[in-house]
Amino acid sequence: MSSSGHPSDQYAVEGGSEADHFYLDEGAEAPGLQGMPAELVAVFDNLPVMVCCMDFGAEVPVLYWNRECERCSGYSAAEIVGNPGALQLLYPEPLYLARKTADILAQGPHFRGLEWTLTSKDNGKRRIAWSSVEGLAMQGGQRWCLGLDITAHSESHRLLRDRDKLLTSVFRHLPDMVYLKDGEGRWLLANPTARAVLGLAEQEGRSASSLEVVEPSRPAAIDLDHSALTEEATWQSGRLSHVQEANDDGHGNLRYYDVIRVPTFGRRGQRLHLLVVRRDVTDQRVAATKLELAGRVLEQSTDGIIITDADNRIIMVNAAFAEITGYQVEEVLGRDPKFLASGQHDKAFYAQMWAVLAEQGRWSGEIWNRRRNGEVYPQWLSLSALRQRATDEITHYVAAFSDLSSRKAAEEKIAYLASKDVITGLPNRAQATLQASLALKHAELGNDRVALIVIDVDNFKNLNDSLGHSVGDQLLREIGARLLGQARERTMVGRLSGDEFMVLLSGVHSTAEAAHAVRALMDLLGQPVVLGDLPVNVSVSAGIAMFPSDGTDFDTLFGRADAAMFAAKRKGRAAYQFASALMNEAAIDRLQIETSLRRAIEQQALRLEYQPLVHLASGRIVGAEALCRWDDPERGAVPPGLFIPIAEDCGLIEALGGWVLKTAALQLRAWHDAGHTELMMAVNLSARQFQRGVVLQQVEDALVTSGIAPDRLELELTETVLLHDGDAVMATLRRLKALGTKLSMDDFGTGYSSLAYLRRFKFDKIKIDRSFVCDLIDDPDNAAIVRGIISLAQSLGLSVLAEGVETDAIAQRLKHLQCTFAQGYLFDRPLRPEDFGARLGTP
Template identity: 40%
Template sequence: MSRRLRLGYPGFFLLVALAMAALMVFLLGAAHGDLQRQAATDARNMVGVLEARLESTLRRAQANLEELAVDVPLEALAPEVPEALREKVRHKLALEARHFPEITGFRLIDRSGVVRYASEIAEPQADARGRSYFELLRKDPSLRLVFSEVAVGRMAGRPLLFMAVPIRDAAGAFAGVAMAPLELSYLQGLFEALDLGPNGVVTFRRADDGRLVMRRPAQPDRVNQTLSNNPMHLRVEAGEMEGALRFQAAIDGVERVYAFKRVGAFPFYVAVGIALPDFLSHWQRDAAGAVGATVLFLLLLGLILKRLHASELRGKRATVDLQASEDRFQQLLGSVGEGICGMDRQGRLLFCNPAALKILGYRSEAALQGRDLPSLLHTHGADGRELVPEACAVRQALVVGTVVHSSDGVFTRADGSRFPVRFDAYPLIKDGEDIGVVLLFADITERRRSEERIEFLAHHDPLTGLPNRLLAEDRFEQARGHAARSGERTALLFLDLDGFKTINDSLGHDIGDEMLKALASRLRQQVRETDTVCRLGGDEFLVILPGVRDLDSLSLRVGKLLTAVEAPVELPGRSLSTSVSIGVALYPDDGEDFTTLMKNADTAMYHAKDAGRNTYRMFDEAMNHQVQEALRLRSNFQRGLAGGEFVLHYQPLLDLQTRRVVGAEALVRWHDPERGMLSPGHFIPVAESSGMIVPLGAWVLREACRQAARWPVQGGQPLVVAVNISAIQFKRGNLEQTVADALSESGLAPDRLEIELTESTLLHQTDEVLATLQRLREFGVRLSIDDFGTGYSSLAYLKKLAVNKLKIDQSFVRDLTSDPEDSAIVRAIVDMAHSLNLVTIAEGVENTEVLAVLRSFGCDEGQGYYFARPMPEAEFRRYLEAAEGVPA
């Protein structure tokens, strides 16, 4: 009997050794698989965030480049460009570039390859000849968008990636290039922000030939090199938009788990690689320790077996060693970071390791003894609802002996709280019999938080926490579906803060960001739970209001938003105030899709700006017609100026006492081939808003002086030509030089040119404006104040400028005989002018009665339909030849 017992010990110890080895292999294998799957998941999440950021950057830059290519006047790319137009283009480029930290700036390049404008440099002094993007677009201007290889910028002096769109003339021919250099250091910053471990990599490559654009860690000597047999690039070439794989990199020989994704519709893809040595480092240490412990145990076991066979004494000693080995086994089991529980066929606990107790919140294994473990695990079906205990995956494994791999569930802790877990379940075999289940589980709370954070950042603004445009568009689609079913409307509100740039420029972006967060919170408080407040970027917000039944209730809700923004914002140490301009577009009245409604709400917002700000405007089709008409006039303006479509008409100026013609006022008309003759009121506002008033005003000056030089002398006195000057010509044009050139080319004497200034021009007097007018006065040019009495009339500038003439506005002259107040105003102006030795002229003289009153007041000159309407220059010359005086 003793002999049989001694022969049974070796078999028992061998069974323990095999079980331990199998358990170690199983645990380490499961941990290895989990780590690799987690690495692939992390890589996919990171590459998804990077792709969203890169796609958003490229899409926004492309949209702005295409807008610049359409809006830039072609004359701005000519060899000789008026300074006013040049300054306008520079200002627009600088304004657009301010919203793009991802780019160095915007460039405009003419058809010969010369860089004419750069948003950050006044005089670029560079050319793009030889650059790949320029040569491609010059050969084929039908291309929509071109990217260059990575190259050192000739102005920036550092590696950049250039993206460019063509500028086409009216016939679609190549006229130049609008280009933006992508700041690779900015994108490198995005890559560096990722936690990939010591050997992690991020690559940004071309999708066509795999040329490297950027890499983290950086390898400048490999930039622009192509790929040939790279497994990931082969999958991209095969048309895959995204995926994950594992291979050894040829560059550094490191094996990694990679995830890649194409960047939207652009010819690039981004890849994130997490190195096996990084995410398996802890596992390798644990594995080494486990293998060492197992080897040590087997060595000890062999020694015990040998000594058992040697003697009973050694057998007793072997029993002690065996106990020590079991203790080490328990230590090894306790060193595993995942929870491990063994349970019988009824689900009752058999054993557990310390990690399981810690994760479940129990102090000792005794507290879990006899507990029904599957009842602590909550799993969910495909519909998201919690399964009944009998349907739990672990319960099914107990019943039918199945294996559960990497399933998600929720465990209940000892304190009743719940937490997410990922678990595996394997049959527990003893003596060839299935006696229960071994459950392995890990707390994935932190992993879930990281995934939720990544998901949140993909759909929300990181500063304010508001939904971004992507999420707002999704919310709108939901609201549109509800509106289509219910017959109600959905309102889209485009909000732009008034003067917010001043706050950023004067107080800094930190204060501006705090104010944006405070205003975002206010906007959220003013809307319902079903409404959506979105931050588009900068100081622009979007509000989606579903369930609009009538315009009165909508006006009240918009008014609350205006009031909420207008209230002061209390920040540490200061109180700031701003206002907002709001444009409103309605679905389906103003558009059927999100993009159209956004555009129309934006148009309405700009009308609110024009209406004085701190208000709102509802979109209507008239606004769209106005915008289209303004764009049409703006696009045809240069053609009309170059093609001789502008002509001058002249309205005679007469001496009211002698009825002799003393001069004429030059009035510009546009003979549009499509629309016929256009009056100044139709196109002058567009010319002023676009800056084209500067070249148009210069042309009017030259043409008026040239034609006036040919007029015959009337009554022994040469005739004066009066030309209106816009306030913009003072701000943007070299007016003094323009006048001098016009007089020099025409040979007209300076005292025969009379420049008419509006009171609004003089309202914001600057030293530069006053100095220009003073030099013109000293040069001999006459100065006249137009529409006197309608603005902020000031005797100070009459004295300071030494003007020659005051033109009384027709609004006072037209009802002179029937309105006592108008009569008193005109008499006062005439008396005041005479006391200052100034000539007065009345415009709008249309009948004999008005003429008689003006003569009785002593008014010096007049013009109006009573004498003659504006007429072409040839007809005006005939009028002069036939003039014998003024009809009574």
């Protein structure tokens, strides 16, 4: 090989005639090129195109590689010629190389313009168009090839193709009607929107007139005929035209279009093309008309109107606003409407108003605001939140209000004279009777309980006679004010006559709650009052009648409450009495239990017992259910069925439930530390704990304090929990589930909504109520229910625990039905912690 390093430098020419064509020396390298003229090879080497000799069937595929090949590929002839892996260097993708090789072999010895993508030495991509060289002597599968680097041409062609696709796509998907005509008015192009609206005939093609393109029966044919006049005017003007046109849509309705026409001319001024873009602006035109009409209505309305942006800044008010409030337009623009507030409403009122507005999109009600001159006046206000349709985000607020001052004053005066007590301002006897009767009817419909309380001032006649009627009236006003100040949301207070008052408490859950309320009222009214510069101690007596147990109508209830009040006076005054002696004793007993329970919780005098949870198949204890026990020093053991409802009614369940959770979790941790790491702890949750919103925090505190794994704690819920504020409960359950705790539905099958809640939320376990389990053997209906519950749980992937298993026969039947777990006296009664630990034995 010569110093040039290229194979063509090796070739020497033998002597001979012209017919010999100067063949290569037989002893030269690259024997595949034998028989080729050396001068021709030298010419190939200096051509500005790629020249190579290939033999796809040989072990060495490349026999010749000229300098242009070296320049384009980056590989020298020494790296390619004679290299068995040369093609893998140039075409590193095996599938691509195989496909292209098959293509060239299929072409035979002669081919033109076969495009291959070659990978250069620097990993660049070059597009080469290969053609065979005809007339050269070739041996076997040898092919002489000329290659032309068309990379730049291919890329520019691709860019043009992509641009054409983009323009075609834009043209096809434009919502406006777009079409193109030539200089003589013949149609060249029309996008799908134009074809659909104008009803272009199937033969819509190129170089056709409007009459040929559009079906003559369509209204568009007439419109296009009229449009020709405007098109001619555009040609005459020589520049873009922009006009609005109105056309019939074929149904007797006018459609309005915004039309742009763009003419183009040749160098000699000849007409070439006319581009027409038609946009349907009917909806915008209708909206503009409506907006104009709304503006007129806004200005002429007798109601004051305020429009704000999403940040509640005023952007528009009408003339009635200025007339009602006294503020001019320029004084309020950009301000928050809260400057109109009177101060008569607290933060809770506005919070509730905004909450309703956010949830329902509107709010209306009576409100008191302030005029520019400082006068406070009533108005009826209607608020609306306007939202953007696409994103549902609030864009504006609209407030419309009317001045109620005159009407309010007249109504209040009439209502006051007809229904109010002149001295105290409370509802008088007639009005109190009416309101109480309505409240009782409402309670009857809602299956609610009501307490009617009659209150009488002790020794009022003596005080009135000794200090005078004006002082007596002052005392009555003070008592009325105190009663009214203590009234809650569903409380009605009225003055019946003389020194007798009535209080109606709706939504009372028990006699204990009624007794609590009466005691609080008596304590409030018993506080000293200054009368005529003299401090006077006042006491009252009260009688209580409960709806519906003491009567279902007002007259009956009032008569019994009044009689109970006189009975209280006979006992020595400053006391209260229930209408029924039995009820009175029960209420007092309940209050005593409540007092003792409160003290027991504060002193942590309660305790927990633990009932084993057993795996039926193996008989192994897998967990415990924590059960609260109370041993009162005076009453002895108080049943949970008695003190748990009292704790729920008087608000003690929050503290009690938190204590149970934490104590049970700590006990489980102690058993885990003793080696019983597989145990779980089940704890019941009260509906009141959920209503007070403390469950999540209490569970987190118990887990943190004890350090037990969350999946070892099982929280048991009854359907009572799920029936109260379902959405809020479900949100809490999802958060508890996210903590990793297990959730069990207790007393399954005793309510009506079990299946509904199983569908809404995936519990981990179902507990079959003992009422079904105890008669499993003798009652076919109960057996069918238990079998159905177990089958349902299995289909939902839930485990099942049967409560109240007391006999081996029931346990065996449950095991046969594939019930997983059980608890009951057959296995063990609830045990104290030390007894339960002994029952577990050594791990």
